[in-house]
Amino acid sequence: MNNREKHIIITGASKGFGRDLAMHLAEHGTVLHLVARSDMSDLVLELEARGARVSTWQQDLTQTEKLHDLITHIAADIPADETGFLGLVNNAGMLEPMGPAGKYDFETYRKNLEINFVAPLLLTHAFLELFQETGIVKRVIMISSGASGKPYHGWSHYCSTKAGVDMFVRTVGIEQEQQRNPVEIMAFNPGRISTDMQESIRSTSEDDFPMVHDFISAWKEGKVGDSAEVAGRLARVLLAEFYPAGEVISHRDI
Numbered sequence: 001m002n003n004r005e006k007h008i009i010i011t012g013a014s015k016g017f018g019r020d021l022a023m024h025l026a027e028h029g030t031v032l033h034l035v036a037r038s039d040m041s042d043l044v045l046e047l048e049a050r051g052a053r054v055s056t057w058q059q060d061l062t063q064t065e066k067l068h069d070l071i072t073h074i075a076a077d078i079p080a081d082e083t084g085f086l087g088l089v090n091n092a093g094m095l096e097p098m099g100p101a102g103k104y105d106f107e108t109y110r111k112n113l114e115i116n117f118v119a120p121l122l123l124t125h126a127f128l129e130l131f132q133e134t135g136i137v138k139r140v141i142m143i144s145s146g147a148s149g150k151p152y153h154g155w156s157h158y159c160s161t162k163a164g165v166d167m168f169v170r171t172v173g174i175e176q177e178q179q180r181n182p183v184e185i186m187a188f189n190p191g192r193i194s195t196d197m198q199e200s201i202r203s204t205s206e207d208d209f210p211m212v213h214d215f216i217s218a219w220k221e222g223k224v225g226d227s228a229e230v231a232g233r234l235a236r237v238l239l240a241e242f243y244p245a246g247e248v249i250s251h252r253d254i
Contacts, residue, residue, distance in 0.1 A: 003029070003084070004082055004083055004084030004085075004136075005029055005030070005031055005082055005083050005084065005085075006029060006030045006031065006083075006084065006085040006086075006087070006239075007030075007031045007033065007078045007083055007085065007086055007087070008025055008030065008031070008032055008033065008085075008086075008087035008088075008089065008238075009033040009035065009071075009074060009087065009088045009089065009127075010022055010025075010032065010033070010034055010089045010091055011035040011036070011061065011089065011090055011091050011092040011119070011120070011123070012035070012036060012091040012092030012093065013032075013034035013035060013036050013040065013043070013091070014034070014036035014037075014038045014039075014040050014043065015036075015038075015195075015196065016195040016196055016197070016227060017091060017143070017190060017193060017195055017227050017230070017231055018034075018036075018089070018091040018092070019043060020227050020228040020230075020232075021089060021091065021231040021234060021235060022034060022043065022047060023046065023047065023050070023228070023231070024228075024231050024232045024234075024235035025052070025235050025238070025239075026046075026047040026048075026050035026051065026052035026054075027050060027051050027052060028051035028052070029051075030051075030052045030053070031052065031053045031054070031055070031078075032047060032052050032053070032054045032055070033054075033055045033056075033057065033074050033077070034054060034055070034056050034057065035056075035057045035059055035061075035070070035092070036056075036057075036058065036059075036092075037058060037059070037060050037061075038058070039058070040056045044056060055074070055077060057070060057073070057074065061092055061114065061115055061119035062111050062114045062115060062119070064114055064118050064119060064122055067122045067123055067126060068122070068126045070123075070126075071123060071126035071127055071130060072126070072130065075130045075131070080134065083136060084136055084137070085136060085137045085138075085139075085239075086127075086131055086134065086136060086137070086138045086139070087138075087139050087140070087141070087238055088123065088124065088127045088139075088140045088141070089140075089141045089143070089238070090120035090123060090124065090140070090141065090142045090143060091141075091143045092115060092119065092120075093115060093116050093143060093197075094111070094112055094115045094116065095155070095158050095197055095200060095201065096108065096112065096200070097109060097112065097157075098154045098155065098158075098200075098201070098204045098208045098209050099154050099207075099208035099209070100153070100154060100156070100208070101156040101157070103208075109157055112157040112158065112161065113157060113161060116158065116161035116162065116165070117160075117161035117164050117165060120142055120165060121165075121168055124140055124142075124168075124172070124185070127140060127183070128172075128183055131183065132179065132181060132183065133180075133181055134181060135181050137184075138181070138182075138183040138184065139183070139184045139185070139186075139238060139243060140183060140184070140185040140186070141185075141186055141187070141188055141234070141238060142165045142166075142168070142169055142185070142186070142187040142188070143187070143188060144165055144166055144169075144187040144188060144189045144248055145158070145159075145162040145189055145190075146189050146191065146250070147159045147162050148162035148163040148165065148166045148187075148189070148248070149163070149166075152209070153209065153210050154204070154208045154209040154210070155209070165187055166187050166248045169185050169186060169187040169246065169247075169248060170246055170247075170248070172185050172246075173185055173186075173245055173246020173247070174246060176245065176246070177246075182245070184243045184245035185245060185246065186243065186244050186245060186246070186248070186249060187247075187248040187249070188234055188237075188248075188249055188250075188251075189248070189249070189250045189251065190225070190227075190230050190231075190234070190251050191225050191230070191250065191251040191252070192215070192218060192223070192224045192225060193224065193225040193226065193227040193230050193251075194224050194225065194226055194227045195227050201215050202216050202219060225251065230251050233254045234254070236254075237254050
């Protein structure tokens with residue numbers, strides 16, 4: 001790209017796939033802006049040991065009214081004349097509540113919609129607003145799922161939000177083709193990978209998720225991908241010369 005700094009924002013960075021991605025992106029010349037609800041002090045030390053500079057932002061993404069200010073504050077820490085690459089990875093997500101629509105607490109369903117759909121879209125809107133005219137490489141990744149194209153009993157909100165994310169990417173991809181300084185956006189389905197989310201799925205009752213035994217069998221048979229390995233492949237895509245802008249891709253594609 002160039003010798004100027006890379007600034008990359010990652011949500012849900014304190015654990016799981018977001019943490020693994022941050023580890024792969026950490027190197028000299030990279031500034032990581034990590035967003036999560038929890039403390040990330042230990043992670044910061046690991047990333048700095050790899051040469052990265054790190055800023056942490058403790059933010060509950062369900063507080064959607066604060067998300068524009070969050071991106072604005074992060075942008076204030078990004079010097080235009082020293083930056084050669086900007087990235088936003090909307091990784092934070094949640095599967096709960098698992099179970100038929102209408103069965104569980106209304107507020108939990110609302111939280112699912114805000115974390116999986118409202119927050120990543122609003123963060124992307126703010127990113128576009130603040131950086132659209134910046135004449136450097138700018139890229140956004142939305143973490144999708146195979147559930148975006150397949151209905152699962154008990155996953156009505158998760159499937160719906162991921163489908164919405166995919167359509168948002170395709171639509172913004174078309175819009176950005178008309179821009180003088182486009183932001184390249186893609187969605188990525190990491191598949192079944194070794195994270196807390198997969199553990200949560202395997203512990204769900206059959207009443208709430210009839211396919212639970214399929215996920216348990218896949219885990220026992222070693223068919224669950226390694227989160228760190230998949231994150232490494234995605235990190236290479238983020239920084240590669242070619243970027244699949246406007247596309248929804250799978251871990252099988254990279």
